[in-house]
């Protein structure tokens with residue numbers, strides 16, 4: 275099968291012919307139909323975050339179940355499914371205390387060292403990024419990395435649920451538990467940030483301020499329900515955000531992954547407010563905060579994958595979409611064939627799209 279593979283980092287993706295194994299035990303073989311281009315894959319291509327190589331990137335994909343291992347109970351052949359990298363073992367302390375997205379033993383959902391790898395290139399092991407490997411014609415994943423979705427849901431919209439939507443909406447609803455009537459600011463309005471905006475709107479926030487350095491993103495943010503926008507290319511966004519929120523926001527979300535914007539998000543808070551860092555920062559990044567702000571009861575939190583229970587959350591989000599309460603159509607900026615994936619990432623790096631989506635032609 276063809277897969278967009280990263281052999282060296284930094285580096286570009288190469289479309290290579292890989293071998294995918296048959297499903298064993300709890301594994302599901304999925305024919306990939308659509309895959310979203312998330313910035314996290316790009317961080318790996320840039321070498322900003324290190325992952326074992328070679329790897330098949332992609333972790334925001336949807337497709338059709340082609341075959342299942344003998345122990346699979348949650349999906350059937352022919353089901354339409356969305357993959358989520360929040361694969362969970364179901365038996366570690368985190369999983370058993372209801373924090374599946376922080377599972378401590380994801381390795382238990384993978385292959386044992388004595389088994390052949392799921393993916394290989396001329397006999398050499400290839401790592402599926404984040405236990406998914408979504409930029410490939412087939413994905414071989416544990417059943418706890420998938421959820422069945424209605425066949426009526428278009429695959430390009432479905433794919434985005436698995437990362438951008440669940441990360442953004444989940445940050446507002448699950449992690450921050452945004453309160454009705456509150457004020458929130460979202461710094462960075464790409465595929466993830468736009469979903470934080472709509473998560474805050476769904477939660478009933480009174481003011482939702484969108485900050486981005488690309489004017490088209492601010493327009494999109496308004497379509498997702500932002501009540502105010504601040505163009506970061508026009509100067510320091512902190513004073514205008516503090517103005518709009520009457521002295522600082524209750525919640526600030528950083529969805530870019532830069533030291534400067536994390537620090538800016540914290541500076542946008544009112545007394546007692548909390549900043550949520552969604553953007554991925556390279557290891558070793560040091561964040562500088564003013565110590566006096568802790569007396570003002572300000573807080574800062576990392577958020578991983580929107581603190582999701584994707585098998586419960588995604589069906590809810592799909593209902594909201596079908597009822598017209600959750601935006602998915604507006605997230606899809608472009609469709610690309612797999613061969614154009616590097617061009618797709620160049621466009622993402624310039625901040626020009628909400629999401630580009632690869633459509634596979636099998």
Ligand SMILES: NC(=O)c1ccc[n+]([C@@H]2O[C@H](COP(=O)([O-])OP(=O)(O)OC[C@H]3O[C@@H](n4cnc5c(N)ncnc54)[C@H](O)[C@@H]3O)[C@@H](O)[C@H]2O)c1
Nearest residue numbers: 313314462463464465466486487530531553554578579625
């Ligand atoms: N924590 C998690 O679980 C999780 C999950 C998914 C993605 N992420 C991370 O979230 C971040 C965002 O991902 P994405 O796919 O939405 O990326 P994206 O490239 O689609 O969006 C980034 C946005 O930030 C804007 N931007 C860039 N620099 C800016 C600046 N200095 N000031 C204001 N705006 C600026 C860009 O114009 C763009 O709209 C990435 O770091 C990604 O790795 C984290």
Ligand SMILES: [Zn+2]
Nearest residue numbers: 312314437438
């Ligand atoms: Zn992602």
Ligand SMILES: [Zn+2]
Nearest residue numbers: 363366369377
């Ligand atoms: Zn676990």
